[in-house]
Amino acid sequence: MTPLSGVGRRILAMSVLLLIGLTGCGEMSPLLQGGVGTKDSEPFPLPGGRYALGWTASPQRVEGCELSVELRRAGDGTPVAKVSENFESAGARRSVESVGELSRGEYQLLGMSTCESWTAVVGEQPATAD
Secondary structure: OOOOOHHHHHHHHHHHHHHHOOOOOOOEOOOEEEOOEEEEOOOEEEOOEEEEEEEEEOOOOOOOEEEEEEEEEOOOOOEEEEEEEEEOOOOOEEEEEEEEEEOOEEEEEEEEEOOOOEEEEEEEOOOOOO
């Protein structure tokens, strides 16, 4: 498979955000894609604000799989947010989990999975009317 260009990765990341319902986003992380095993992103900057962690997974096996995605501060590795899911059957899944308020800084995504195909992205949550 040919690696995606920077523009291609951003288009794919925005597509995943739309797919999982995290629309109207401003800042977002690079898209993290993986399969079975552990995968981590390069550090990426976030300017601060309210964020959500979106993920997709496509268990292929009848017995399902597990996915864990963690958002960490780059440098010291301090965990900021984590989602863990155990899928008991095959079929595509997706979700968005609120991370809450993040301060300006460098972050990383770490994914650990027994699923054959998954993605994760952090996106800025749109402001809501009070």
